Amino acid sequence: MIIAGFFDVNNNGIDVTDLAAVLGFLALFFGSVVGLFRWTRKQLREEIREVVQSEIDKATAPIQPTANGGLSLPDVAKSTKRLEIMLGKIADSVGVSYDDED
Numbered sequence: 001m002i003i004a005g006f007f008d009v010n011n012n013g014i015d016v017t018d019l020a021a022v023l024g025f026l027a028l029f030f031g032s033v034v035g036l037f038r039w040t041r042k043q044l045r046e047e048i049r050e051v052v053q054s055e056i057d058k059a060t061a062p063i064q065p066t067a068n069g070g071l072s073l074p075d076v077a078k079s080t081k082r083l084e085i086m087l088g089k090i091a092d093s094v095g096v097s098y099d100d101e102d
Contacts, residue, residue, distance in 0.1 A: 091097070
C-alpha cells in the first residue's frame with residue numbers, strides 16, 4: 001500500500017499526473033545528488049591543491065635561509081672564485097707569490 005500510494009499520488013489510479021510527479025521527484029533527487037557530488041569534488045580538489053602546494057613549498061624552501069646571505073651554494077662558489085682571482089691579482093701587483101695549491 002505504501003509503494004502504491006507513492007506511485008499513485010492522487011489516489012485515483014496511475015495516470016499521467018502521477019507519472020509526472022514521480023519523475024519530478026526523481027529528477028529533483030538525482031539533481032541534488034549530482035550537485036552535491038560536484039560541490040564535494042570541487043572542495044576536495046581545492047584541499048588537495050593546498051596540501052600539494054604546501055608540500056612543494058616545504059620541499060623547495062632553502063635549508064638555511066639566513067646562511068650565506070640567502071645565496072645558494074653555487075652562488076657562494078662563484079663569489080669564492082672571484083675572490084681568489086682578485087687575491088691573485090693583488091698578490092701579483094704587490095710582488096708576493098700567491099700559491100693557490102693549498
